[in-house]
Structures are given as structure tokens and as C-alpha cells.
Amino acid sequence: METKYWHMEADAPDMAAIAEAAALIRAGELVVFPTETVYGLGADAGNETAVRAIFAAKGRPGDNPLIVHIAEKEALKQVAAELTPAAEKLIRRFWPGPLTVILPKHPDIAPSVTAGLPTVAVRMPSHPVAAAFIRAAGVPIAAPSANRSGKPSPTIGEHARQDLSGRVAAILDAGCCEIGLESTVVDCTQEPVRLLRPGGITLEELRMVLGEVELAAALLPEEKPLAPGMKYPHYAPAGKVYLAEPAEAIAKAESLRQAGEKVALLLSEETADNIWDVHPDISVLILGSREDLEGVAQTLFESLRSCDQIEASAVVVESFPENGIGLAVMNRLRKAACAK
Ligand code: TXA
Ligand code: MG
16 A cells, blocks of 8 residues: 655644544545544544454454544544543543543444443543544544554654555654643542543643543552563663663663673663763663753653664663653663563
């Protein structure tokens, strides 16, 4: 399949291209589009055949449900059968934006979208191109992240192109995604609500609105080394990923190098500033400042992908504090570290 490709600025949607892409969605085709979190691989959420094609294009297991994207709060009626009080509060505060809520599903949503579950995940992105595209399509759009299954989510159009060129009808490229990690997923079918995936909206922000928020078992401290990423392959560069405390990262990289590995070492600016004698065969990548976790989040997936470009067989990553978006950063790193 020949993939159409359009480039535009995030704040200046190319309406002619968007109209063409929207027509492809209505015709049952797949289109990659930018959001403020990561790129999405979209199809008409009411078209079962189109939704199945998403799973095939990504190589995604059929039992992992998708997020439905809408452009207006009004459209929630077409996706969810019911709006719970907690979901209503969260939506009022955080939409449009990087928050996904789980609600009871509307019957018009194709069964594959929810992998047969009675619930549906839904979000309203704030990215101007995403909003214009969904509005032009005129239907809710089911979309997982636009990576091949097991790769980090694409945070620039080029990553989506590398993974999905020839497998989708079109790609809308609007450069770099502002947040760089996927949306926060909150199960609103229960009280108190439960955080399933940390993301762009922080746990602290959720608690500010709702008071009590439970953590999914996989996010609890005692589960951390084992649970995340065990069921689905996730966020992994080709090399094996090791998480290390800041003071231990450099020594860990050196011992792997001595054992014959091709090592990439991903560090904060602060730790990198203190390196005097790292071996020239170790590739050092800077993730950003420990004081600016939003900055680390934004470039994390791009850095993990560049480990493949340098063909690292081992990737040592410094661990970061778990406040704010740091919780999401560490969640993704743990998944990467236990993927192999
Ligand atoms: O930021 C994002 O959320 C991006 C952009 C494209 O919107 N999308 C994204 O989709 O990350 P995906 O498919 O990579 O992740 C969706 C997550 C998965 O962890 C899936 O298991 C969960 O949402 N999910 C979807 N429907 C669910 C449901 N009914 N119940 C529980 N979890 C659900
Ligand atoms: Mg994904």
C-alpha cells in the first residue's frame, strides 16, 4: 500500500490534507495523526473491519483494547452508555487533554475496539491537528499509539513513518508531540476511581479534583519489579534495558562494556555533568534535567529509539524521581526494563 504523507505545523492545521485524511477514515482506511501525547493510528470506531486492520497493522494482540478519540464533549454520548459523576468532574477539568477515562461502552462501538469488554476508553485530545481531523471525520476515531507493537510510542512523525509506512493509507505529520508519553488512563466505572496508567495528567492532579484515587495493582510499589509489561511486549529498544540509581549507572555501564556489550547510557544532565572518565565505546545520551521531568518525558521515547540506531545491545538508564510526570516516566522505563 502506498502511504500518503502530509507535513504541517501543529498550530496551523492544513485543512485540505485533513479533509482528505478524514475521507479516508470514512472509507474504512487507517490514518496516523498527531496528538499532544504521542501519534495515534486511527480508524472509524464504528467500523469493525477498519478497527481489525489496526491490530493487523500494529501487530497488536486482539485482547488489548483501544482508546476512542472525540473532538467534542457532546460526542461522548456516541461512545459511552453512561457518564459517572467522577468521570464528569475529571472531564470538566482535564478535557481536552491527555486524560483517558474508562466508562461503560455504547453499543455502536465496534466490538474489537474494546476487545469484547463491556467498558470503553475515551479521550478528547487537545492537539489542534487531532481536533480538526476528528471533527472532519465526523465519527469517533479508535486509535492506539502509532508504533509497531513492542516499540516505544512515536513522538515525532518520522517514528510513525518508520514503523507503519506501507501499512496505513496516510500519515499526518505535525512534528514533535508536546508531552511525549501516552495519556493517563483512569477507570471511572468504580468508586473511588482507579489509575490504570500514569501519564500526562499526574496522580497529584487527579487527587486534587477527586480526593481519593486508587492505584492499579501493577502500579503498587511491591508489584513494581514484576507486574508492568509482563502481559504485553512494551516500550523496548532492541538492547536489554537496565535501570540504575544515579550513583550506580556509570559503573553498571562500564561492567556491561567489559562483558562485551555495546552500551548506551541514558543519563540526567546532573549525572552526566559529573562524568570524567566514561569509556569512549559507551554512547552517552542526555535525557534532561532531574529538575525538569516534563522535559525528560518529552524526549524519553526518542532516546530509547536512538539506542537502536546505534545498535546498543545493552541500555543503562538512570532512574528518576516519581513525583508528577516522573511516575509515568518510571512506569515506562520499568516496562522497558522487564520486556526481555
Ligand atoms: O495518549 C494516548 O493514550 C495515545 C494517543 C494516540 O491517544 N494512545 C495510546 O493507546 O496510548 P494505546 O492503545 O497504546 O494504549 C491504550 C491503553 C492500553 O493500556 C489499554 O489496555 C487501555 O488503554 N485500555 C483501553 N481500553 C480499556 C478498557 N476498556 N479497560 C481498561 N483499559 C483499557
Ligand atoms: Mg501503545
